[in-house]
Amino acid sequence: MSKFLILIFVVLLGSTHGVALSDYGDALTKSLLFFEAQRSGKLPESQRVKWRQDSSLRDGFQAHVDLVGGYYSGGDNIKSSSEMAHSITMLSWSVQEFGSYMESELQYTKDAIRRGTDFLLKATNSPGFVYVQVGNHSGQNCWQRPEDLDGPRRLYKVSKQFPGSDVTAEIASALASSSIVFRHTDPAYSAKLLERSEKIFEFADENRGPYIISLGPWVCPVGCSAEYEDELIWAVAWLYRATKLEKYQNYIFQNMSKLEASFANGSFAEFGLNNKHAGINVLLSKLNMTDTRSSHLFLSYADKWVCSLLPESGTSSVSFLQGGLLFKQGGSSLEHATALSFLLLVYGRTLGQARRQVHCGETIVTPERLTEFARSQVDYILGNNPLGISFMVGYGNKYPQRIRHKGSSLPSKSIHPKRIDCKEGLSYYNSSDPNPNLLIGAVVGGPDINGVYDDSRDSVHSEPKMYINAPLVGVLAYLKSPH
Numbered sequence: 001m002s003k004f005l006i007l008i009f010v011v012l013l014g015s016t017h018g019v020a021l022s023d024y025g026d027a028l029t030k031s032l033l034f035f036e037a038q039r040s041g042k043l044p045e046s047q048r049v050k051w052r053q054d055s056s057l058r059d060g061f062q063a064h065v066d067l068v069g070g071y072y073s074g075g076d077n078i079k080s081s082s083e084m085a086h087s088i089t090m091l092s093w094s095v096q097e098f099g100s101y102m103e104s105e106l107q108y109t110k111d112a113i114r115r116g117t118d119f120l121l122k123a124t125n126s127p128g129f130v131y132v133q134v135g136n137h138s139g140q141n142c143w144q145r146p147e148d149l150d151g152p153r154r155l156y157k158v159s160k161q162f163p164g165s166d167v168t169a170e171i172a173s174a175l176a177s178s179s180i181v182f183r184h185t186d187p188a189y190s191a192k193l194l195e196r197s198e199k200i201f202e203f204a205d206e207n208r209g210p211y212i213i214s215l216g217p218w219v220c221p222v223g224c225s226a227e228y229e230d231e232l233i234w235a236v237a238w239l240y241r242a243t244k245l246e247k248y249q250n251y252i253f254q255n256m257s258k259l260e261a262s263f264a265n266g267s268f269a270e271f272g273l274n275n276k277h278a279g280i281n282v283l284l285s286k287l288n289m290t291d292t293r294s295s296h297l298f299l300s301y302a303d304k305w306v307c308s309l310l311p312e313s314g315t316s317s318v319s320f321l322q323g324g325l326l327f328k329q330g331g332s333s334l335e336h337a338t339a340l341s342f343l344l345l346v347y348g349r350t351l352g353q354a355r356r357q358v359h360c361g362e363t364i365v366t367p368e369r370l371t372e373f374a375r376s377q378v379d380y381i382l383g384n385n386p387l388g389i390s391f392m393v394g395y396g397n398k399y400p401q402r403i404r405h406k407g408s409s410l411p412s413k414s415i416h417p418k419r420i421d422c423k424e425g426l427s428y429y430n431s432s433d434p435n436p437n438l439l440i441g442a443v444v445g446g447p448d449i450n451g452v453y454d455d456s457r458d459s460v461h462s463e464p465k466m467y468i469n470a471p472l473v474g475v476l477a478y479l480k481s482p483h
Contacts, residue, residue: 022382024480027395027441028105031476034393034441034469035112037407040079040146041069046111051412051437055146059134062152065126067134070119074465075405077146079134080219081123082167085174086273087470088116089238090342092177093283094474097346101481109473110181117178117193120171124200129157132167132211133219140457143425145410156215164211166224168204169231172197176238194242201235204228225274229258230267234276237283252284256297268301269308269317272331272339273467278305279339282347302347303358306365309340310373313360321451323385324376332445332461334381334391335468341374342471345478348374371483378475381443387453393464394440400455401434404463408439429457443468 037049040056059079060067073083091113099106123131133156135149158164175197182190212224233255240248259267259277271278282305284298307313311320319327328336348370351357358365383390383398390396393403403409410420410428415436442464447453454461 022379022384022479024378024476027378027382027392028102028473028476028480030392030394030441031443031469031473032105032108032112032441034439034443034464035071035115035466037439037442038071038073038466039115040072049440051414052407053147053413056134056149056153058150059153060122060131060155063155065131065155066122067119067131067155069122070116071466072146072407073467075403075408075463076137076139077135077144077149077406078137079119081120081130081132082170082219083273083465083467084116085120085167085170087466088113088120088174089170089177090339090467090470091116091473092174092181093346094342094471094477095181096177097349098474098477101477105477110185113178113181114189117175120174121192121196124171124196126157129159130164130168130171130200130203131155131157132164132215136218138422140426140429142422143406143410143429144422145413145420145425146407147413148419148421154218156219158211158214160207162211162214163204163207163209164215165204165208166210166228166231168200169228169235172201172204172235173231173238175200176235176242179242197235197239197242201232201239204235205232227262227275229255230276230280233259233280234283237280237287241283241287263301266308266317269305270328271343272335274331278302278343281305282343282350285347286350306344306347306358306370307360309344310360310363310365310369313363313365315360319449321447321449323380323451325380325385325447325451326377327449332465332468333448334443334446335465337377337381337446338443338468338471338475341377341475344370344374345475374475375479378472378479381446381472385447386451387447389453391444391446391453393442393444394438400444400453400462402432402455402457402462403435403439403442403444404457404459405435405439405442408435408437408442409457411436439464441469443472 033049036047037052042054057068070079071084073080091109095109102109135153175193179190179193210226210228212220212226233252236248236251267277269278281298281302285302307315308317310316321327326337327333348367352367381391383396388398390399393399410425444464445461448461456462
């Protein structure tokens with residue numbers, strides 16, 4: 001492909017569609033409000049999202065455990081330890097990489113992390129068990145506000161007999177990464193997080209197996225990965241970053257061969273809730289390991305991952321929607337866009353600090369190009385797209401109105417104090433009216449493979465998720481600041 005054609009291709013992908021420049025600072029503020037709206041349990045006096053009230057205050061009580069608090073992972077009032085942990089890891093990584101750009105939003109980010117880690121400490125506090133989910137995926141069969149969830153809710157847990165190395169290692173990653181965030185401001189809490197992370201990782205490593213085998217129909221209605229080796233190495237990578245202990249470095253190299261075998265099938269280019277491969281390579285490329293194998297192993301795969309994304313590389317393995325949004329199969333479109341944009345910015349900083357560039361055949365990719373690509377993805381999300389719609393609720397003049405979210409779509413307790421039962425809520429689900437409560441900052445699933453977005457509660461593409469928003473926090477912090 002000639003340089004002229006490459007230039008034309010890149011320009012077409014990044015066309016502006018006449019949309020105003022993005023206000024990344026405003027989007028950052030709103031993205032953190034979303035986490036407050038997802039809070040479960042007793043709400044603090046500092047709560048800024050006023051249409052939410054206390055909810056699910058008896059979670060775990062029927063099993064004599066305290067599982068109150070944490071977050072609802074998406075729009076279905078479920079508390080998923082896996083989704084929560086992955087989101088907390090991404091928020092913690094955001095603080096470590098981009099905390100200096102967050103300014104007044106830094107404390108809100110730390111508050112968001114701590115609410116998640118407080119819950120994960122509870123979920124891992126029962127010897128021999130790890131609680132991985134509170135509540136059932138009821139969908140539209142029970143359309144109810146979280147504030148009306150006043151009875152016992154179904155609990156799901158993994159154990160030695162019914163292992164869940166993937167979800168347990170995911171929790172270990174969150175606890176280890178967050179321990180770094182609180183190391184200087186609350187050393188006692190940081191030490192508690194790290195100690196629990198090491199303990200839970202040992203549990204995950206000694207009792208191997210994915211939780212889809214024993215709990216799949218209940219915790220993975222759409223589908224989970226049957227692999228768990230990547231989550232184990234992901235956890236160890238964070239433990240190594242938090243401790244610098246040689247035993248964790250040794251573990252990585254003794255077990256990486258299992259992941260390398262799957263890299264041949266393209267997994268090196270994947271990163272998200274169910275696949276950590278690209279994240280492992282980007283994270284470990286930053287660590288100053290004493291083993292010289294690290295420079296070849298992790299940097300080479302991270303470089304290859306970059307080339308798999310960029311359209312001008314000649315080896316791109318992703319599709320692009322009109323307007324430039326990268327599209328990968330599996331999950332939601334914006335899940336991939338936010339997660340991969342975050343990794344690109346982190347790796348771009350790694351390249352810049354090392355004064356390196358990525359060579360994709362004859363094409364040279366600079367750190368600045370990675371920032372430019374990540375910016376294009378964020379701009380698409382915020383409204384610079386052919387639809388002229390911001391996929392972040394409350395941002396811009398046009399955004400989703402009928403998102404698939406129970407709390408947002410039902411009248412608040414202050415407006416409708418009387419309890420709303422499961423079936424009673426269906427009239428609101430089926431309504432064509434906009435949601436009465438604005439879930440400010442929520443990023444929905446996004447457009448489908450044809451670039452179409454269905455602004456309907458019937459559509460899975462209209463549901464927001466914690467793990468879509470979490471990587472975006474760090475990206476927005478970086479983009480809003482001059483460099």
